[in-house]
Amino acid sequence: MAITKLATDARALPVQAIRPPGALPEEDFLAACIRCGLCVRDCPYDTLVLAELGLEGPATGTPFFTARNIPCEMCDDIPCVKACPTGALDHGLTNIDDADMGLAVLIDEEHCLNALGLRCDVCYRVCPVIDKAITLERRHNERSGHHAIFMPVVHSDHCTGCGKCEKSCVLPFESAIKVLPVRVAQAKAAEHYKLGWEDRNPLVDELIDLPDRLPGPGTDNLVAPGGYLPSGVEGLPDPSMDGGFAPSYGLPGTGGAGQ
Amino acid sequence: MSEKTALPVGQEAIQDKGWWLAHKFLILRRITQAGFLGLFLLGPWFGIWWVKGNLAGSLTLDILPLTDPLVLLQGMFAQHWPETTAIIGALIVGVAYALIGGRVYCSWVCPINPVTDAAHWLHDKLGFAKGWQPKRGTRYWVLGMVFAASALTGTIAWEFVNPVSMLHRGLIFGMGFAWTFVLAVFLFDLVVSRRGWCGHLCPVGAFYGLLGTGSVLRVSAVKRADCDDCMDCFAVCPEMHVITPALRGAEGDTPLILSSDCANCGRCIDVCAPDVFKFTTRFDDTPAPARAVRRKPKRQPEASRAA
Numbered sequence: 001m002a003i004t005k006l007a008t009d010a011r012a013l014p015v016q017a018i019r020p021p022g023a024l025p026e027e028d029f030l031a032a033c034i035r036c037g038l039c040v041r042d043c044p045y046d047t048l049v050l051a052e053l054g055l056e057g058p059a060t061g062t063p064f065f066t067a068r069n070i071p072c073e074m075c076d077d078i079p080c081v082k083a084c085p086t087g088a089l090d091h092g093l094t095n096i097d098d099a100d101m102g103l104a105v106l107i108d109e110e111h112c113l114n115a116l117g118l119r120c121d122v123c124y125r126v127c128p129v130i131d132k133a134i135t136l137e138r139r140h141n142e143r144s145g146h147h148a149i150f151m152p153v154v155h156s157d158h159c160t161g162c163g164k165c166e167k168s169c170v171l172p173f174e175s176a177i178k179v180l181p182v183r184v185a186q187a188k189a190a191e192h193y194k195l196g197w198e199d200r201n202p203l204v205d206e207l208i209d210l211p212d213r214l215p216g217p218g219t220d221n222l223v224a225p226g227g228y229l230p231s232g233v234e235g236l237p238d239p240s241m242d243g244g245f246a247p248s249y250g251l252p253g254t255g256g257a258g259q
Numbered sequence: 260m261s262e263k264t265a266l267p268v269g270q271e272a273i274q275d276k277g278w279w280l281a282h283k284f285l286i287l288r289r290i291t292q293a294g295f296l297g298l299f300l301l302g303p304w305f306g307i308w309w310v311k312g313n314l315a316g317s318l319t320l321d322i323l324p325l326t327d328p329l330v331l332l333q334g335m336f337a338q339h340w341p342e343t344t345a346i347i348g349a350l351i352v353g354v355a356y357a358l359i360g361g362r363v364y365c366s367w368v369c370p371i372n373p374v375t376d377a378a379h380w381l382h383d384k385l386g387f388a389k390g391w392q393p394k395r396g397t398r399y400w401v402l403g404m405v406f407a408a409s410a411l412t413g414t415i416a417w418e419f420v421n422p423v424s425m426l427h428r429g430l431i432f433g434m435g436f437a438w439t440f441v442l443a444v445f446l447f448d449l450v451v452s453r454r455g456w457c458g459h460l461c462p463v464g465a466f467y468g469l470l471g472t473g474s475v476l477r478v479s480a481v482k483r484a485d486c487d488d489c490m491d492c493f494a495v496c497p498e499m500h501v502i503t504p505a506l507r508g509a510e511g512d513t514p515l516i517l518s519s520d521c522a523n524c525g526r527c528i529d530v531c532a533p534d535v536f537k538f539t540t541r542f543d544d545t546p547a548p549a550r551a552v553r554r555k556p557k558r559q560p561e562a563s564r565a566a
Contacts (some may be wrong), residue, residue, distance in 0.1 A: 030414040031337030034330045034345070035424065041302070052435025053425065060437070061418060061428050085316050085324055086334065087342040108534050227508030 015184050017057050017064040018102045018161060020048055021072065022081045022093035024181075032088035035061030037090060039080035045073045048080060067163025067179045072101060074128050074162050097129060102161030103185035104134070104154045104177055112176040117141045117149050123165035123177050124152050132158035134165065152177065156186055268494040271532035284525030291367045299431050313428045314368070316348065316416070320545035329466045330424075333417060336409040353470060357406070361471025365457060365464050366524035370427045371564070374441055375457045378448035379497070389453040395520075397463035405462045422456075423463050454497050468519040476523060477541045480505040480514040484548045485533040492527035492536065502527065506535070507550070514547035515539070 020039050023029050040048045040063055047070045051057035056063050063080075074096045075128060081089040093099060104123075106112060113120035114136070129132045134152050141147035152165075154177075161179050169175035272281040279286070299317070301307040311318045316326045326348030331341055334429040355363055366372055408416035418424060422444045425437035444456045458465055480486075483506050492506070493499045501518035508514065539545075 027413055028339060031334050031339040031409075032341065034315045034326065034328075034334065034415065035418055035428065036312040037428070038312045038316060038318055040432065041308070041311040050428065050432040052429070052433045052437065053440075054436030059419065061424065061432075070281075083318070084317075085326060085342060085345040085348060086331070086339070088339075091342060097440070 014056060014058065016066055016068075016178075016182050018067055018072075018163060018179055018181065019052070019058075020063050020065070020080045020089055021074075021078055021096060021099035021101055021160070022084075022089040022091070023101070024088055024090060026181075029088055030059060030062070032086050034086055034088075036085065037061075037063070038083040038085060039063050042083040044075065044079065045070060047072050052248045065163070067102075067166040068175055069167075071163035071167040071179075072099075072160075073164075074099070074160060097158075097160060099160040099162070100182060102163070102179040103156050103182050104159050104165050104179050105163065105164075105177065105185050106152055106154065107178045107180075108171075108174070108176040111171055112152070113170070114150050114152055115176075116145055117143065119150060120170060121150065121152075122168050122170055125163045128156050128162060128164060129160065129254050133160070156182075165184040264488065264490045266489065268491045269530040271286060271489060272491070272530050284529050288367055289373070292370065292373060295368050296370060296427070296430065299427075303431060314370075315423065315424055315428070323351075325352050328353045328470070329463060330415055330418060332466075333405065333409040333415040333462045336406050337413045337415060338410075352422075356467055356470050356474075358474060359476045360474040360521070361467035361469065361519065362464060362522035363471070363476075365461075365521035369423055369457075369463070370430070371423050371441070371444060371461075374426070374445050375448045375454065379454055380403060382384065382449050382453055387450070390450070391452045392457040393452070395456065395459075397459050398462060399469075401460055402462035402465040402469075403447045411536050417449045417462060421463065423461070440461065458497050472519040473541075474519075474523075475540050475542070475544075477539060477544060478505075478516045478523060478525065478527065478536050479539045479545075479547070480508075480516070480535050481537060481539070481543075481545055481547045482521050482533065482535045483508070483514055484550050486535050486550055487533060490533070491530040491532075495526040495530050497524070497529065498522065510549040512549065515541055515543070517541065542556070 019026075019029065020043075024032055035050065037050050040050055047065045048063045049057075049065065050061050050063055051059060053060040076096060078096050078099075081091060092225055106115070109115040110210070116123075121136065124130060124134045124136055131153060132155065134154055136150040136151045139149040139151050141149045161181040161182070165177045166179050168176045169177055269281055295406040299308045299313060300310055301563055302311060308318055314327055315330050316324075318324055324344045326345045328349040331349045334341060387451055405417045417482075422437075422440040425440045429435065429437040448454060448456050452459065454561065480502070486506060492502055496502055498518070501516050501521040504512065505514050505516045523538075525538065528534075528538070
């Protein structure tokens with residue numbers, strides 16, 4: 001059905017279109033947003049706009065902003081969320097610092113002035129969550145050999161995606177740092193990954209059970225591959241015997257399996 | 260049929276009542292439609308924010324929330340339970356239209372109505388054939404599909420294509436290419452199907468029609484005995500099948516137009532010279548004698564042969 005197709009297409013949200021603070025995940029948002037524009041009306045900085053059919057933007061009539069044009073000013077009272085009658089903007093968001101509109105990414109290190117070893121620092125200075133969402137990390141400048149690079153680094157747990165860094169990047173036209181939707185900007189570690197320097201017990205017990213390396217029948221300990229045979233008996237050990245085990249590879253000098 | 264059938268629609272009413280009274284409800288409707296749209300435009304055009312939002316959801320004087328119950332229902336089918344504000348808004352709208360007639364929305368508020376009325380006016384002027392006429396139940400199937408699509412895709416599905424909200428939101432927030440949907444409806448009504456969109460397909464109209472099934476405000480053919488068969492009411496009515504049971508009812512049949520398709524637009528009242536129709540409530544039981552039984556004029560066999 002045509003409507004179904006359109007609805008599915010509409011989920012292909014352009015990456016430059018950032019949803020307002022508190023917006024539900026995109027698939028829930030399209031079930032909740034009635035496109036009334038009340039968030040747009042209550043935005044004091046005219047940041048938010050409703051998407052228009054056929055123009056750059058998300059599903060027609062839904063609210064978004066383009067950080068490079070007008071970023072979110074992160075109002076303390078979050079008027080856009082309060083204005084939303086349906087909860088498409090989650091009323092549970094009461095502290096704007098908890099907003100998760102997107103994630104800033106230093107996308108062009110080749111042109112970022114700080115990455116080139118200069119001191120621009122503008123994205124860092126304008127960040128409303130300065131020193132938490134963006135920090136400057138000192139690195140050695142390999143090019144000059146005796147200078148430092150103050151690299152802007154974004155931290156996802158504090159970045160709200162307001163886009164002030166993208167707006168203020170001094171480069172002409174495109175910004176070197178851009179706010180992207182979290183679903184685009186962020187990868188996820190596999191569930192069983194553990195960082196050994198954060199977790200003293202790096203093994204995941206439920207997933208991996210390493211064999212107990214004890215010698216004797218019923219183990220793959222190479223001290224006695226294939227298990228032992230009672231003394232005086234010729235031939236291979238019976239694999240079906242309790243704990244019996246015959247490796248599929250042959251081992252030289254044992255006269256055993258695989259030959 | 261009488262000799263008067265051949266006269267232009269509304270001519271006798273204009274002669275008897277004057278042009279203004281013969282267009283009273285049409286003018287009131289246009290004023291109301293413009294007024295509702297104007298209220299929404301006061302903010303963006305003049306900075307007077309009495310009403311914020313659009314027909315899908317609005318906030319009046321920072322206190323009165325209104326929500327389109329159809330849009331909200333689709334959201335519920337898509338498994339989103341809305342905040343209380345939206346539910347209160349939808350209840351207010353729902354109760355209001357349930358009392359005054361659901362399709363009052365169509366004829367007095369909806370911004371697409373002037374578009375399809377214009378299409379019908381031009382259709383009439385150009386003398387086009389009525390074209391494809393979908394069955395009466397089609398719009399309910401469309402409505403059902405809208406809910407099914409909402410549930411299947413987990414979205415408020417109709418809002419991706421709804422020409423009503425496209426136009427209204429477009430005028431208030433920015434049109435983009437939404438005008439193409441409006442033009443499509445105009446051309447559909449002009450070329451493909453006479454009164455096809457509002458009268459046969461639009462699921463918004465279907466929904467509001469169902470909402471107003473038991474509405475209190477109704478048009479009644481109280482003086483149906485005075486009907487002179489000029490057929491003007493049928494000619495102006497966008498849902499002409501609603502008139503027949505009331506106007507042509509037998510003695511004892513109610514003269515009230517009870518069909519939920521009736522949009523309470525009042526055009527039948529305007530164009531009727533003998534003032535057969537009037538607005539009343541569904542509880543109005545003023546006796547309304549049926550029309551005298553009329554015989555079809557006998558035709559002379561020779562005359563018909565000659566014709």
